[in-house]
Amino acid sequence: MYQLNLGELSLDDFMQQYWQKKPLLIKQGFKQFQDPLSADELAGLALEDDVESRLVQCTDGNWQLETGPFEDFARFGDKDWTILVQAVDHWHPPAAALIEPFRFIPNWRIDDLMVSFSTPGGGVGPHLDQYDVFIIQGEGKRHWRVGMPDPSLKSICPHPRLLQVTPFTACIDVIMEPGDILYIPPGCPHDGISIENSLNYSVGFRAPAQKDLLTGLTDYLIDNDFVGKRFSDVNRTLTPAIGAISEQDLDQVQQLLMQLVSDRAQLPLWFGQYITQAKHELDQQEPDPHYEAAEIAEYLEEGSVLGRIGGLRCSYYQATSDSDIQLFINGNRIVLPAEEYDTACLLCDSNRIDQQQCLHFIAREERLLLITDLINQGLWYFEE
Amino acid sequence: MYQLNLGELSLDDFMQQYWQKKPLLIKQGFKQFQDPLSADELAGLALEDDVESRLVQCTDGNWQLETGPFEDFARFGDKDWTILVQAVDHWHPPAAALIEPFRFIPNWRIDDLMVSFSTPGGGVGPHLDQYDVFIIQGEGKRHWRVGMPDPSLKSICPHPRLLQVTPFTACIDVIMEPGDILYIPPGCPHDGISIENSLNYSVGFRAPAQKDLLTGLTDYLIDNDFVGKRFSDVNRTLTPAIGAISEQDLDQVQQLLMQLVSDRAQLPLWFGQYITQAKHELDQQEPDPHYEAAEIAEYLEEGSVLGRIGGLRCSYYQATSDSDIQLFINGNRIVLPAEEYDTACLLCDSNRIDQQQCLHFIAREERLLLITDLINQGLWYFEE
Numbered sequence: 001m002y003q004l005n006l007g008e009l010s011l012d013d014f015m016q017q018y019w020q021k022k023p024l025l026i027k028q029g030f031k032q033f034q035d036p037l038s039a040d041e042l043a044g045l046a047l048e049d050d051v052e053s054r055l056v057q058c059t060d061g062n063w064q065l066e067t068g069p070f071e072d073f074a075r076f077g078d079k080d081w082t083i084l085v086q087a088v089d090h091w092h093p094p095a096a097a098l099i100e101p102f103r104f105i106p107n108w109r110i111d112d113l114m115v116s117f118s119t120p121g122g123g124v125g126p127h128l129d130q131y132d133v134f135i136i137q138g139e140g141k142r143h144w145r146v147g148m149p150d151p152s153l154k155s156i157c158p159h160p161r162l163l164q165v166t167p168f169t170a171c172i173d174v175i176m177e178p179g180d181i182l183y184i185p186p187g188c189p190h191d192g193i194s195i196e197n198s199l200n201y202s203v204g205f206r207a208p209a210q211k212d213l214l215t216g217l218t219d220y221l222i223d224n225d226f227v228g229k230r231f232s233d234v235n236r237t238l239t240p241a242i243g244a245i246s247e248q249d250l251d252q253v254q255q256l257l258m259q260l261v262s263d264r265a266q267l268p269l270w271f272g273q274y275i276t277q278a279k280h281e282l283d284q285q286e287p288d289p290h291y292e293a294a295e296i297a298e299y300l301e302e303g304s305v306l307g308r309i310g311g312l313r314c315s316y317y318q319a320t321s322d323s324d325i326q327l328f329i330n331g332n333r334i335v336l337p338a339e340e341y342d343t344a345c346l347l348c349d350s351n352r353i354d355q356q357q358c359l360h361f362i363a364r365e366e367r368l369l370l371i372t373d374l375i376n377q378g379l380w381y382f383e384e
Numbered sequence: 385m386y387q388l389n390l391g392e393l394s395l396d397d398f399m400q401q402y403w404q405k406k407p408l409l410i411k412q413g414f415k416q417f418q419d420p421l422s423a424d425e426l427a428g429l430a431l432e433d434d435v436e437s438r439l440v441q442c443t444d445g446n447w448q449l450e451t452g453p454f455e456d457f458a459r460f461g462d463k464d465w466t467i468l469v470q471a472v473d474h475w476h477p478p479a480a481a482l483i484e485p486f487r488f489i490p491n492w493r494i495d496d497l498m499v500s501f502s503t504p505g506g507g508v509g510p511h512l513d514q515y516d517v518f519i520i521q522g523e524g525k526r527h528w529r530v531g532m533p534d535p536s537l538k539s540i541c542p543h544p545r546l547l548q549v550t551p552f553t554a555c556i557d558v559i560m561e562p563g564d565i566l567y568i569p570p571g572c573p574h575d576g577i578s579i580e581n582s583l584n585y586s587v588g589f590r591a592p593a594q595k596d597l598l599t600g601l602t603d604y605l606i607d608n609d610f611v612g613k614r615f616s617d618v619n620r621t622l623t624p625a626i627g628a629i630s631e632q633d634l635d636q637v638q639q640l641l642m643q644l645v646s647d648r649a650q651l652p653l654w655f656g657q658y659i660t661q662a663k664h665e666l667d668q669q670e671p672d673p674h675y676e677a678a679e680i681a682e683y684l685e686e687g688s689v690l691g692r693i694g695g696l697r698c699s700y701y702q703a704t705s706d707s708d709i710q711l712f713i714n715g716n717r718i719v720l721p722a723e724e725y726d727t728a729c730l731l732c733d734s735n736r737i738d739q740q741q742c743l744h745f746i747a748r749e750e751r752l753l754l755i756t757d758l759i760n761q762g763l764w765y766f767e768e
């Protein structure tokens with residue numbers, strides 16, 4: 001297990017002073033850091049069809065970008081390139097463990113673990129992202145610079161799929177060493193150039209844009225065959241302006257829309273499903289044949305431990321302490337009675353259910369059926 | 385031109401007492417009614433690929449529905465069937481004239497003219513619609529019954545694509561004769577059974593449902609590459625409930641959605657484009673070659689008259705009398721300066737621009753270019 005070490009700073013301080021406000025260098029945020037994977041393992045992932053990867057190379061000021069799966073890396077030489085692999089937490093349990101120390105931010109806000117391997121001179125260039133990120137330095141050293149948001153920076157596009165910014169003033173300028181961590185809020189320009197072969201782990205966050213929320217809600221309502229009220233104008237009066245779209249008509253259109261988005265009964269149900277959908281392929285392996293509930297009960301009783309597959313998104317919503325719990329797993333909703341709060345927490349709060357906790361799931365028939373279903377879907381699995 | 389005759393009732397009375405409230409029989413609403421088309425012409429339209437039609441037949445309590453285009457009608461025999469043709473106003477200018485007397489309701493609320501031909505015994509069965517409709521009796525007689533909305537009525541589905549209701553109590557029960565008109569608000573059950581071969585003209589209205597509005601707005605924002613603000617939580621405090629979706633997070637999600645739908649600068653622009661989109665094929669014939677503006681000026685000066693193609697949806701929006709006019713034609717937006725209000729009215733208020741009115745379009749270069757463009761798109765045309 002990795003343990004985050006903020007030094008003098010408490011987590012509360014971090015939230016108040018830095019989160020979404022300004023970048024922070026956490027020297028030796030992970031002490032005696034051990035890489036959870038090797039550059040070779042990362043390269044191996046980039047050969048896979050299911051894994052999203054890209055390679056960025058800059059030779060003599062000429063930026064190139066290729067997307068995976070790749071076949072080999074020999075042709076890229078030994079400098080000036082970076083390979084970036086998305087959602088490594090979905091495929092590599094030891095790497096997924098790097099996300100856990102950051103779970104002081106709620107699950108739904110966490111996106112994925114991106115891992116990059118860079119040869120000397122390698123980097124994606126100065127750029128900014130729309131999302132918070134913690135960048136952990138693994139093996140090797142890399143020169144990182146980070147600046148504050150600056151509206152005078154201009155976007156540049158040295159390659160159709162590479163969005164960079166013009167040179168920026170750094171407030172952090174550091175040679176990162178293994179175990180150092182950078183926190184970068186949205187909109188802060190940053191640039192990492194490798195000094196030697198090096199690995200970087202990015203714990204990224206998710207922050208839906210207004211457009212995403214609206215399309216998400218719309219899709220949800222369509223999937224659920226919602227129609228809703230129709231425009232009505234029972235109080236319409238005569239007007240000679242038959243070509244006009246009147247303010248009154250627009251008022252009602254607006255009201256119909258407002259009602260939809262302010263329905264606090266529906267909103268959590270939609271949002272929970274929406275925000276727990278996976279953006280990247282999951283390593284979901286359905287056991288064949290399925291387990292019987294009785295078998296599972298036996299294994300749990302005997303002291304098994306359950307792992308949750310990497311990147312599985314789990315959250316719950318409970319309006320008041322005596323309302324039903326809406327449990328959202330991988331974009332699906334499961335309703336649990338209020339007294340099953342502990343069940344929701346065991347599933348959501350950690351990526352592992354230990355021996356002791358597993359006993360909770362055999363104490364009631366409904367819990368056993370629930371965990372049986374989740375195991376049979378390949379979402380939780382028996383750890384060796 | 386058809387002239388609506390409400391007898392004792394004024395249009396104001398109609399709006400206050402009946403519109404969207406209760407059904408009304410307008411005996412001889414059109415005096416000395418002359419059908420704008422014949423049953424044969426209607427049958428001809430139902431042979432066309434571009435025209436939406438369906439035939440409903442009930443033999444021995446067995447309901448059948450077929451959709452067009454049809455090849456011939458001989459096989460249906462001479463009784464117990466109705467053929468219904470949608471958007472006849474798009475294809476048949478004399479029939480389109482039947483909509484004009486109902487333009488005391490704004491353009492955007494009007495949908496299309498559906499025309500049905502029924503043999504004795506023919507009808508679609510008792511049903512209700514989500515929209516207001518004026519049903520005009522043409523040639524022949526038909527027995528119509530209309531009831532008030534009644535939540536005790538049950539839906540029945542005698543055929544997968546026929547939605548009917550259980551028997552209802554009529555508040556109007558009449559043998560309709562040529563020129564009689566029925567007004568039926570949304571949700572009122574109605575049933576027409578032909579006594580002899582007869583034609584019925586339905587002037588239907590459009591009332592978008594909440595779902596339509598939301599999908600429409602979403603599509604508009606996507607088409608316009610809108611992204612908007614992202615979720616942000618600069619004031620987040622620590623919580624042990626990392627699996628929970630909190631009320632504060634939902635508050636902000638809701639606020640981001642509310643902002644989108646309550647932006648009164650964007651709303652009219654979207655709604656105007658949305659609501660002027662045609663739901664059925666238009667008979668839009670682009671002149672080939674296009675006219676030069678000078679040619680058009682010449683024709684208009686010489687006393688030409690311009691017709692608007694049937695079913696073209698035209699509306700405008702003007703926030704205040706000195707703001708720009710947003711002119712919406714067939715789902716497109718054209719911005720006109722405030723002083724061009726008359727231009728917007730000439731295009732929107734009527735389906736015809738007479739000799740005198742045509743001169744307006746040659747008085748200013750911009751107007752000439754506008755009308756030239758509309759003619760070259762095949763949206764207005766020189767009447768013979």
Ligand SMILES: O=C(O)CCC(=O)C(=O)O
Nearest residue numbers: 082116124129133200202
């Ligand atoms: O590792 C890299 O090269 C890029 C990391 C980065 O820019 C990020 O995670 O935002």
Ligand SMILES: O=C(O)CCC(=O)C(=O)O
Nearest residue numbers: 466500508513517584586
């Ligand atoms: O003409 C018909 O048979 C059906 C008319 C009708 O029900 C309507 O227009 O709502």
Ligand SMILES: [Co+2]
Nearest residue numbers: 127128129190
């Ligand atoms: Co970045």
Ligand SMILES: [Co+2]
Nearest residue numbers: 511512513574
């Ligand atoms: Co009807």
